[in-house]
Amino acid sequence: MSPTSNRLLRTLVLLACIAGPLSSHTARAAISVTDDSGARVTLEHAAQRVVSLAPHATELLYAAGGGTRIVGAVTYSDYPPQARQIPRVGDSGALDLERIAALKPDLLVVWWHGNAQRQLDKLRQLGIPMFYSEPRHVTDIPGEIERLGQLLGTSAEATRAADQFRSRYSALQRAYATRAPVRVFFQVWQNPLMTINGSQIVSDVIRLCGGRNVFADLKPLVPMVSTEAVLAADPQAMFTAMPGATPADRPLANLAMWRRWPQLSAVAHHNLFPIDGDLIDRPGPRVLQGAQIMCDDLDHARQRLAADR
Template structure:
């Protein structure tokens, strides 16, 4: 019996060792740069709210030593030093925190000045639905939390599947326009938000050819005549030239997005399933009575 227990213990130890990341680790980041981490990062700065959430969901909130101005979840990160944002970064503050790695977006041009200051920078920026999962796994590898990353991906997919079971029963799936900025900017069907819109039981009026987060000609929206408008209030939408004749306005199917849900929907991270649930309730309240 003792021999069997020893074998089981040894097997577990070996499998744990196999799952561990080996350092030095070289990866290609979202800027196409080859970056080498000499050792497991113990001091992490995150300059993306979704990345901050993912780091915490991997059980490493205590390794975050600084975050961007918009990171606000979980509550623990609100107490951390703020280092600006992608477009108004405080490079000096980041360097002063002596991070082992700074996790950035592919936007904002932070990599060069931080690298020149001797800081290791990795750009991890999910934009498509599938990238939410692949980049979560990549972060797991970078931070030596591969097993936790796989578990997290499974949880997110499970949360999403539970909502899909309900929305598949929707009798009608309305054509929808989702506004993320009054310029107006919208979401393409292949972006992570676009996939959520489809999974929530709507049909996106924006074609894939326009891109993932396109600026849209208001006349295109009028011609598309969506049955549902999301992300703007009815008064604002109705005041726009030609919009009063859109089906969604005529039938009162214009829905502004509550602030907390809007934040979740804009972050390609661990709360994607919760975001989908909130969106599905807006589109198909009849399924949740």
């Protein structure tokens, strides 16, 4: 470890000592839940000072009734609107470790694959309890809200939010899952061209709406694909996530490149759909808003496809 790293670690430990022994357990833990890494997270009492290290985690904490307990959050933690007033502790990939320690948190909600592991290892040395958050399926989200509610001591509010989520999910499933299948390509990035496989949470949304991800069988979670592969798959609808791409304002932007291939079914039938990334990419409560938009878009796609038969 370099001298600079040693000095940083000593500073962090000193700040943690000033804050008090955050993880010493002299009695049986009052609260214990399992996080998304499979680890047990135990607290002696309900968390009062929480730092959120991912935007989706911030939304989950608010849904669980713990918004007023969040003392620090990363950049882009912008929903609900009051989350924009929370002090910042860096971004998901570059955390301000000294700032985090100075906030004296009694719980960190971290992003399993989005936060830098080296920085999380340093935070772990401070003994601050960590809850790893990474819902892999839409149906994982309500359970995560409930578990965070347990850690926060807000189980009643968390249960209500989780039940509402499950009810909305079931309604979408009843309405769309058995409709005529539509071949879907979801573009994550243009250059290099990237998509999602069947295990990624957006693919769950596609299935919920009765769509079929044309690259579901690829092994990487976010695989690179060639233009030729997309042309061969001939998707009937194409989606991409973009900031602010709401039903009222739907710029084609990156999807416009596909107009060079008018033989593509999605292009021929005008089934190119940008969608607000905050509603579809974040594995949090608002993903069902994104799902409703995608389901409506796929219904439009079905109508256009049927009209051409």
